[in-house]
Amino acid sequence: MRTTxxxxxxxxxxxxxxxxxxxxxxxxxxxxxxxxxKSTSSSSQDSAGxxxxxxxxxxxxxxxxxxxxxxxSRTTLIRNATIMTAAGPTMQNASILLRDGKIISVGxxxxxxxxxxxxxxxxxxxxxxxxxxHSHLGVYAAPGxxxxxxxxxxxNPNTAxxxxxxxxxPQDPQxxxxxxGGVTTVQILPGSANLFGGRSAILKIVxxxxxxxxxxxxxxxxxxxxxxxxPKRVYAGRGPSTRMGNVAGYxxxxxxxxxxxxxWDEWNANHKGAPPNRDLALETLAEVLRxxxxxxxxxxxxDEMAQMLDVAKEFGFKIRAFHHAVEAYKIADLLRENGxxxxxxxxxxxxxxxxxxxxxxxxxxxxxxxxxxMIHSDDPSGSQRLNQEVAKAxxxxxxxxxxxxxxxxxxxxxxxxxxxxxxxxxxxxxxxxKDADVVLWSGDPFSIYSKAEKVWIDGAMMxxxxxxxxxxxxxxxxxxxxxxSR
Amino acid sequence: xxxxxxxxxxxxxxxxGAAAQAQTVAITGGTVYPVTGAxxxxxxxxIRDGKIVAVGANVSVPSDAQRIDATGKIVTPGxxxxxxxxxxxEIDAEGATRDLNARGTDxxxxxxxxxxxxxxxxxxxxxxxxxxxxxxxVAPNGGLIGGxxxxxxxxxxxxxxxxxxxPVAMVAQVNDPRGAGTGARGELIGKLRTLLExxxxxxxxxxxxxxxxxxxxxxxxxxxxAMIPVVEGKLPLAxxxxxxxxxxxxxxxxxxxNLKIMIVGGAEAWLAxxxxxxxxxxxxxxxxxxxxxxxxxxxxxxxxxxILSKAGVPVAIIxxxxxxxxxxxxxxxVRYEAGNxxxxxxxxxxxxxxxxxxxxxxxxxxDHVGSLQVxxDANVVVWSGDPFEFSTRVxxxxxxxxxxxxxxRQDMLTKRYMTLPPKxxxxx
Numbered sequence: 001m002r003t004t005x006x007x008x009x010x011x012x013x014x015x016x017x018x019x020x021x022x023x024x025x026x027x028x029x030x031x032x033x034x035x036x037x038k039s040t041s042s043s044s045q046d047s048a049g050x051x052x053x054x055x056x057x058x059x060x061x062x063x064x065x066x067x068x069x070x071x072x073s074r075t076t077l078i079r080n081a082t083i084m085t086a087a088g089p090t091m092q093n094a095s096i097l098l099r100d101g102k103i104i105s106v107g108x109x110x111x112x113x114x115x116x117x118x119x120x121x122x123x124x125x126x127x128x129x130x131x132x133x134h135s136h137l138g139v140y141a142a143p144g145x146x147x148x149x150x151x152x153x154x155x156n157p158n159t160a161x162x163x164x165x166x167x168x169x170p171q172d173p174q175x176x177x178x179x180x181g182g183v184t185t186v187q188i189l190p191g192s193a194n195l196f197g198g199r200s201a202i203l204k205i206v207x208x209x210x211x212x213x214x215x216x217x218x219x220x221x222x223x224x225x226x227x228x229x230x231p232k233r234v235y236a237g238r239g240p241s242t243r244m245g246n247v248a249g250y251x252x253x254x255x256x257x258x259x260x261x262x263x264w265d266e267w268n269a270n271h272k273g274a275p276p277n278r279d280l281a282l283e284t285l286a287e288v289l290r291x292x293x294x295x296x297x298x299x300x301x302x303d304e305m306a307q308m309l310d311v312a313k314e315f316g317f318k319i320r321a322f323h324h325a326v327e328a329y330k331i332a333d334l335l336r337e338n339g340x341x342x343x344x345x346x347x348x349x350x351x352x353x354x355x356x357x358x359x360x361x362x363x364x365x366x367x368x369x370x371x372x373x374m375i376h377s378d379d380p381s382g383s384q385r386l387n388q389e390v391a392k393a394x395x396x397x398x399x400x401x402x403x404x405x406x407x408x409x410x411x412x413x414x415x416x417x418x419x420x421x422x423x424x425x426x427x428x429x430x431x432x433x434k435d436a437d438v439v440l441w442s443g444d445p446f447s448i449y450s451k452a453e454k455v456w457i458d459g460a461m462m463x464x465x466x467x468x469x470x471x472x473x474x475x476x477x478x479x480x481x482x483x484x485s486r
Numbered sequence: 487x488x489x490x491x492x493x494x495x496x497x498x499x500x501x502x503g504a505a506a507q508a509q510t511v512a513i514t515g516g517t518v519y520p521v522t523g524a525x526x527x528x529x530x531x532x533i534r535d536g537k538i539v540a541v542g543a544n545v546s547v548p549s550d551a552q553r554i555d556a557t558g559k560i561v562t563p564g565x566x567x568x569x570x571x572x573x574x575x576e577i578d579a580e581g582a583t584r585d586l587n588a589r590g591t592d593x594x595x596x597x598x599x600x601x602x603x604x605x606x607x608x609x610x611x612x613x614x615x616x617x618x619x620x621x622x623x624v625a626p627n628g629g630l631i632g633g634x635x636x637x638x639x640x641x642x643x644x645x646x647x648x649x650x651x652x653p654v655a656m657v658a659q660v661n662d663p664r665g666a667g668t669g670a671r672g673e674l675i676g677k678l679r680t681l682l683e684x685x686x687x688x689x690x691x692x693x694x695x696x697x698x699x700x701x702x703x704x705x706x707x708x709x710x711x712a713m714i715p716v717v718e719g720k721l722p723l724a725x726x727x728x729x730x731x732x733x734x735x736x737x738x739x740x741x742x743x744n745l746k747i748m749i750v751g752g753a754e755a756w757l758a759x760x761x762x763x764x765x766x767x768x769x770x771x772x773x774x775x776x777x778x779x780x781x782x783x784x785x786x787x788x789x790x791x792x793i794l795s796k797a798g799v800p801v802a803i804i805x806x807x808x809x810x811x812x813x814x815x816x817x818x819x820v821r822y823e824a825g826n827x828x829x830x831x832x833x834x835x836x837x838x839x840x841x842x843x844x845x846x847x848x849x850x851x852x853d854h855v856g857s858l859q860v861x862x863d864a865n866v867v868v869w870s871g872d873p874f875e876f877s878t879r880v881x882x883x884x885x886x887x888x889x890x891x892x893x894x895r896q897d898m899l900t901k902r903y904m905t906l907p908p909k910x911x912x913x914x
Contacts (some may be wrong), residue, residue: 143778173778229579333906348808349896350610350815352579358815359896369906380777381807388822391876399879400900448825448875481778482757482785 064165066215068204070458075099077112078440081121086128086414087429090407096126098436101458106430119454125445127410128430129184129437129457131417132383133296133343134323134376137175138168138188138203138211142380142476152191153198157235158253160223161280162198164188168211171475174380179205179463179472181384182439182452185216185418185427189224189323192298193234195249197224199284200296202421204457207472220422222320223288225250227299227308228354247307254315257285294320294422300354302330309338321420323376325366326358332369341372341420345382346392363390363412364397364404374416386413391446406446510534511887512547513868516556520858521563521843531561533864536887541858554882556868562838563858564620564640564865564885565873567820568770568845569750569804571813572614572622573604573638573645578810587628590709593667594681596716597708598633600626601652606645610814612894615640617818618873618880620865620890621650621855623845625657625724630666630677632657634712635724637851639865641885642892654849655748656716659726660736661782675735680704682743685713722746722848724770728753729782737765748848751806752794753786759797768800768848773827774807791840792831802845803827803837825874837874863887 150167349358418428518529636652805812846856
């Protein structure tokens, strides 16, 4: 009996799964090809040190560098636990040692150094920190409202020039809540109103005054792209108003980007004459063509995904992952062949025509076909319970006759999303040398009664259910929310 | 081992379904949760002619009965989701498939009988049914007075066969003044008060009204008529209210006008638990909301329903945190909502009651559904284990005594794409 309409919620509050309301047709077209200021490109002092992140073609390559430093940590040993490593079979009665922000060892014969804090994991489970590759935290921050409606720059079908990090509010009270659900890394994406929504931000879930203080050091940017109903609905009055219009829009933009890339590559090689004009949108698209920015594409329907794989081939780039891939199960073989992952819900569907064919066995079918499958939330509530979402998807797969193991299912929320962010060498599994992003669960994470008890990020205990007084409250939580975060 | 279990279970249903209705069915050996009493180990539920005719540990099974072996399994009443849009919305984004929101007159649509648009052929019914849900409240929304709700049984039949009781509630909201055609909370309550006064005036001056000799009233005749059972305290006013002050305001209004009300949503209801209990006002709420999604839900928390239940407030658990999804496509997930309620402090017994007998009581159908008692409709579910756990499968769903699991559209798609490329139906 809720009275708020879905369409309204989508714009002001939540997800890009749903349909953003149309903007007035009269919305001014922002020229994404407008030349940037000369002063920017001529200021060749790179305060970030070396170029390389996201904008290799310009001198000032990393203008908003990460300032994240891990929180203070203690050498920690969790012992006698059931450990799901996402890198091999589950270990019973096993231990994991965390020191200096890294995983030192995992196994049944790990001994505790004298200075280690020892946590008894009897009856409990340990998994890698959960990674949510599709979140709008911070850009659609709670408590919502127009003032915090920062997720969709719905003023032009191509806003590859915007960066989600410039909308992220670090005091969004949703951050500590997903941390309490075991999430340690998120990809914050712009919404899906546009063909090109803008750059994503990869964040560690830690308290910080600035978004720079949350940014995952060294993470590549993603580029949000969107298929189907949302762009054509939003831009119905001015175009694109059809799926064929959408595809023409992607192709036109990449034609420009290829030319832009060529000019900059040439100038970078010989530094002859004045540098080409900078264009923030084309700069991002050129980095996609160079493979330095990972396209993350909202796409529901199988036929559209197949076409986007061809568009990517036409311009020589790879789509890293399709998100909201409700029909991925219909083309799981194509996804496997193309090396493109699918990020999916456990059981959402039906809310618009391109979501009609959602099935609960989607993730299991994609996984069984050998493509890279993962859960994602697109929702601040679901993001708190990705273990529950994976449980639903795993058991739905089994009910359909697919033999999904727990060891495989745990990858759907850990190492597979880590791959989608090209961070699988750092996070996503419990292996020596990796970042100590770890969750201790009160029981089997695929039971509805289990909760994340303790969560470590880079070895620092960032959440402890047994010590609520010490748990992170955002500035917003203070005073507005009785007792702070919950 | 579980290969094609879902499909095979469905196939068996298709073959035997028609015959099962006339048969006597004995569900034996399971742990039976009647909800009205303690669980019965190794219990039997005997079904005949669509009704429950015996429940207990020592039930003699007629020799001609079809036996369902529920050894090691759990037997409960069919679940009831007290807040859905099933049959009123097919594809949310496609306006032509939405019959949820009446246009009304200045925010008032009391005469909107939402079940008159119920779509018995919706593809949303089967997934809910296969998930152990056998009855739902179908409720409209919008404006100040959204319209009238009904209780629907998920029988595979016509809308006339499905509609169990209607109306069961009048839907209203105090959350959103602008949505009600007003500019402030106090104005919204004032508008509601004016409506209630006008209904009483209309009731007392009907003949004047018919002669056009009445003063002007704030709603058309049909809406005034529809509101009469509400002002008489016979039809519950189901009020969407989240902020604790809005809930308190609803309680004051109910007391002043002797209304029978229920609070729906109730994000901050736990802050008014004692007042709600004292007023015997029930709350219909989810158990997975803990985000301050707006300034009227700042203090919502997952412990909400557990706290209310412990305080003596009648509670029905619903799914309501999926932006409409939980009310249609995922009504089947109401059991997980109950499981989360248990994880956050509600007793298992209370949570089971909150998805069975309590909603049946609140909406006036407890004589028919919501418990396993002699004489009740045989809406019975056999679960492979704890109904709230992810690992538990639904094994049998009886509605009016008939095995009612059947392949949903989702099942058909799953089957078609089990191997790629799919085999489409073509002539050889």
